[in-house]
Amino acid sequence: xxxxxxxxxxxxxxxxxxxxxxxxxxxxxxxxxxxxxxxxxxxxxxxxxxxxxxxxxxxxxxxxxxxxxxxxxxxxxxxxxxxxxxxxxxxxxxxxxxxxxxxxxxxxxxxxxxxxxxxxxxxxxxxxxxxxxxxxxxxxxxxxxxxxxxxxxxxxxxxxxxxxxxxxxxxxxxxxxxxxxxxxxxxxxxxxxxxxxxxxxxxxxxxxxxxxxxxxxxxxxxxxxxxxxxxxxxxxxxxxxxxxxxxxxxxxxxxxxxxxxxxxxxxxxxxxxxxxxxxxxxxxxxxxxxxxxxxxxxxxxxxxxx
Amino acid sequence: xxxxxxxxxxxxxxxxxxxxxxxxxxxxxxxxxxxxxxxxxxxxxxxxxxxxxxxxxxxxxxxxxxxxxxxxxxxxxxxxxxxxxxxxxxxxxxxxxxxxxxxxxxxxxxxxxxxxxxxxxxxxxxxxxxxxxxxxxxxxxxxxxxxxxxxxxxxxxxxxxxxxxxxxxxxxxxxxxxxxxxxxxxxxxxxxxxxxxxxxxxxxxxxxxxxxxxxxxxxxxxxxxxxxxxxxxxxxxxxxxxxxxxxxxxxxxxxxxxxxxxxxxxxxxxxxxxxxxxxxxxxxxxxxxxxxxxxxxxxxxxxxxxxxxxxxxxxxxxxxxxxxxxxxxxxxxxxxxxxxxxxxxxxxxxxxxxxxxxxxxxxxxxxxxxxxxxxxxxxxxxxxxxxxxxxxxxxxxxxxxxxxxxxxxxxxxxxxxxxxxxxxxxxxxxxxxxxxxxxxxxxxxxxxxxxxxxxxxxxxxxxxxxxxxxxxxxx
Numbered sequence: 198x199x200x201x202x203x204x205x206x207x208x209x210x211x212x213x214x215x216x217x218x219x220x221x222x223x224x225x226x227x228x229x230x231x232x233x234x235x236x237x238x239x240x241x242x243x244x245x246x247x248x249x250x251x252x253x254x255x256x257x258x259x260x261x262x263x264x265x266x267x268x269x270x271x272x273x274x275x276x277x278x279x280x281x282x283x284x285x286x287x288x289x290x291x292x293x294x295x296x297x298x299x300x301x302x303x304x305x306x307x308x309x310x311x312x313x314x315x316x317x318x319x320x321x322x323x324x325x326x327x328x329x330x331x332x333x334x335x336x337x338x339x340x341x342x343x344x345x346x347x348x349x350x351x352x353x354x355x356x357x358x359x360x361x362x363x364x365x366x367x368x369x370x371x372x373x374x375x376x377x378x379x380x381x382x383x384x385x386x387x388x389x390x391x392x393x394x395x396x397x398x399x400x401x402x403x404x405x406x407x408x409x410x411x412x413x414x415x416x417x418x419x420x421x422x423x424x425x426x427x428x429x430x431x432x433x434x435x436x437x438x439x440x441x442x443x444x445x446x447x448x449x450x451x452x453x454x455x456x457x458x459x460x461x462x463x464x465x466x467x468x469x470x471x472x473x474x475x476x477x478x479x480x481x482x483x484x485x486x487x488x489x490x491x492x493x494x495x496x497x498x499x500x501x502x503x
Numbered sequence: 504x505x506x507x508x509x510x511x512x513x514x515x516x517x518x519x520x521x522x523x524x525x526x527x528x529x530x531x532x533x534x535x536x537x538x539x540x541x542x543x544x545x546x547x548x549x550x551x552x553x554x555x556x557x558x559x560x561x562x563x564x565x566x567x568x569x570x571x572x573x574x575x576x577x578x579x580x581x582x583x584x585x586x587x588x589x590x591x592x593x594x595x596x597x598x599x600x601x602x603x604x605x606x607x608x609x610x611x612x613x614x615x616x617x618x619x620x621x622x623x624x625x626x627x628x629x630x631x632x633x634x635x636x637x638x639x640x641x642x643x644x645x646x647x648x649x650x651x652x653x654x655x656x657x658x659x660x661x662x663x664x665x666x667x668x669x670x671x672x673x674x675x676x677x678x679x680x681x682x683x684x685x686x687x688x689x690x691x692x693x694x695x696x697x698x699x700x701x702x703x704x705x706x707x708x709x710x711x712x713x714x715x716x717x718x719x720x721x722x723x724x725x726x727x728x729x730x731x732x733x734x735x736x737x738x739x740x741x742x743x744x745x746x747x748x749x750x751x752x753x754x755x756x757x758x759x760x761x762x763x764x765x766x767x768x769x770x771x772x773x774x775x776x777x778x779x780x781x782x783x784x785x786x787x788x789x790x791x792x793x794x795x796x797x798x799x800x801x802x803x804x805x806x807x808x809x810x811x812x813x814x815x816x817x818x819x820x821x822x823x824x825x826x827x828x829x830x831x832x833x834x835x836x837x838x839x840x841x842x843x844x845x846x847x848x849x850x851x852x853x854x855x856x857x858x859x860x861x862x863x864x865x866x867x868x869x870x871x872x873x874x875x876x877x878x879x880x881x882x883x884x885x886x887x888x889x890x891x892x893x894x895x896x897x898x899x900x901x902x903x904x905x906x907x908x909x910x911x912x913x914x915x916x917x918x919x920x921x922x923x924x925x926x927x928x929x930x931x932x933x934x935x936x937x938x939x940x941x942x943x944x945x946x947x948x949x950x951x952x953x954x955x956x957x958x959x960x961x962x963x964x965x966x967x968x969x970x971x972x973x974x975x976x977x978x
Binding site: 205209220488 | 598599600602603604606613616617620621627628630631634635638822832835836849869870871873874877878881885947950
């Protein structure tokens with residue numbers, strides 16, 4: 198394995214083809230080396246070389262392979278011979294696994310099939326994504342660069358850009374964009390809710406998520422809906438409502454140093470394919486659970502037997 | 504000055520111990536515990552350099568492999584290392600019961616790494632380094648497995664105990680002689696002898712203490728030195744600033760007490776918990792003890808929620824776990840490949856580990872690697888628990904105590920791996936695989952005895968009949 202890894206590393210300089218070639222060459226070398234080592238117990242160097250070259254055994258060497266019997270009864274009896282006692286625990290495990298191969302495969306297939314059925318039954322959801330920036334106005338930045346005056350936050354305490362709990366930028370605006378009230382109003386704007394309907398916390402969280410991007414002045418907004426157009430429309434409405442709320446709220450702040458302007462960096466996208474359910478994840482999880490369950494079944498069966 | 508004294512004392516005690524047990528495995532047990540991590544060369548894009556330990560380990564493993572193959576090939580020849588100061592280790596061992604599962608996990612992890620390299624989700628050099636370390640730790644297992652013969656288990660306990668006592672002595676001397684510099688006080692967590700951080704120091708001490716606890720609990724060894732090492736090990740683990748290790752140790756003690764129904768001992772543990780504020784000097788660990796006590800007495804889930812919200816270390820973990828989980832969602836079956844996490848996980852603006860082994864395995868090797876690892880751990884636990892039970896083929900109290908300690912070590916490591924990457928720390932792995940090797944060796948011996956019982960003595964031929972008198976010839 199390490200030989201293959203090293204060869205892949207050497208071949209990586211030539212791209213994927215180089216990696217594949219490196220692994221293949223290493224595997225061939227490993228195959229030859231292992232076979233030569235195994236043959237070394239039974240034959241001399243010349244015989245080993247001729248066998249690896251595919252030329253058969255040396256003339257005069259003793260034939261070791263038993264001839265196939267022409268008697269059909271004898272041939273059938275060979276299949277019913279009692280297997281010898283395994284020489285190592287690994288061989289024992291392999292034999293247990295081989296004896297239980299059918300239930301093992303059935304359990305794995307059932308779990309993967311179950312995951313596929315669950316995936317097929319789930320309602321597809323489309324995600325429209327938007328990137329927004331929350332940054333101070335240019336005049337505030339210029340003033341700060343000129344004076345290097347410590348800033349006082351909206352709560353009256355020293356403002357720390359690096360403290361996620363006390364910053365007034367993306368960390369403050371991300372939860373505001375997902376607030377149930379704002380999402381309800383935006384959904385009404387988008388025509389997804391009638392005037393009398395509203396969303397609670399859970400429903401709003403299922404429709405919209407927003408997170409502050411670490412180390413940047415960005416907020417990533419994601420809107421989930423059963424159709425691509427509805428997702429994009431709701432995202433646009435939330436962005437419009439958010440911009441309006443930003444203008445109104447920031448205007449009320451007395452200290453200009455803590456003003457933050459919400460800017461759209463990337464407009465809401467129109468999703469081309471559903472983002473949910475995650476087919477690959479579901480199938481992989483089903484496969485993993487299936488293998489674990491099947492292994493547990495085989496172990497339990499063996500324990501009961503013994 | 505104290506550094507020189509500590510070094511001299513360590514060298515002297517180690518030399519004395521090696522004089523008593525002149526084995527390569529004994530050298531390795533002491534070396535892993537007592538040798539500080541000294542970097543030799545940085546690996547591009549990696550936080551972990553290649554260290555002196557790696558070179559020494561490589562030399563020992565190569566020497567061992569050479570001896571092993573030479574002995575296997577020339578079974579009748581005398582050992583080539585006769586006459587050397589450290590005697591060669593035993594090589595006539597039964598096949599390891601863990602090989603199948605280890606190879607399965609290695610194979611899947613390396614295949615995921617190769618695919619990750621091809622998919623450009625992990626750097627080739629990083630993948631090679633991490634895969635190499637994985638194999639290195641596994642080879643440590645095979646070294647200890649084949650090197651420590653069953654009749655040497657008493658010596659193994661002696662050497663491991665010496666290493667623990669030396670570490671505890673270093674820790675105590677370091678704290679006694681530590682003079683805080685001017686300015687803010689030195690954090691308690693900066694003092695961990697020969698280890699790189701509190702997590703590997705705590706992990707090592709946890710495993711060593713569990714081994715000693717199992718020996719004491721199962722009656723394998725209850726000498727004065729073992730008891731002293733057990734008590735100091737428990738105190739140092741509780742003060743090691745590694746909460747995952749303390750939780751692992753507490754879990755093991757609880758399992759042992761409940762399993763053996765030692766209810767009076769459980770009361771004694773309650774008294775120990777009350778005394779904790781007077782024994783534990785670390786605020787971090789005291790907070791943990793208070794949190795656990797609050798949860799145990801109120802069963803209120805908000806205690807855990809508050810702990811996660813207010814602890815910066817746990818908050819950092821939560822953020823990195825989310826990132827790792829997102830990477831797993833992108834490549835659910837095979838993951839990014841070993842070491843791929845270095846591209847996105849950060850701690851204090853530096854590349855780091857997600858600090859959660861299972862999340863890391865999931866992100867690095869996907870569901871395939873996760874399942875293989877889970878199967879490996881479950882299989883180890885299964886075979887060790889089976890070997891720990893008293894059966895007609897089971898060994899004496901010391902081997903059974905070792906097997907019991909190995910089973911407890913698997914449980915403790917699996918529990919503390921939720922919060923810490925214990926399975927990639929070389930010092931923890933050295934201790935872990937040593938304990939597992941001893942345990943699986945007992946298990947393999949029992950398996951071999953069950954499968955291949957000793958041959959019955961050949962039936963004694965009946966006594967020869969006395970010669971019949973020759974009948975007179977008929978005439």
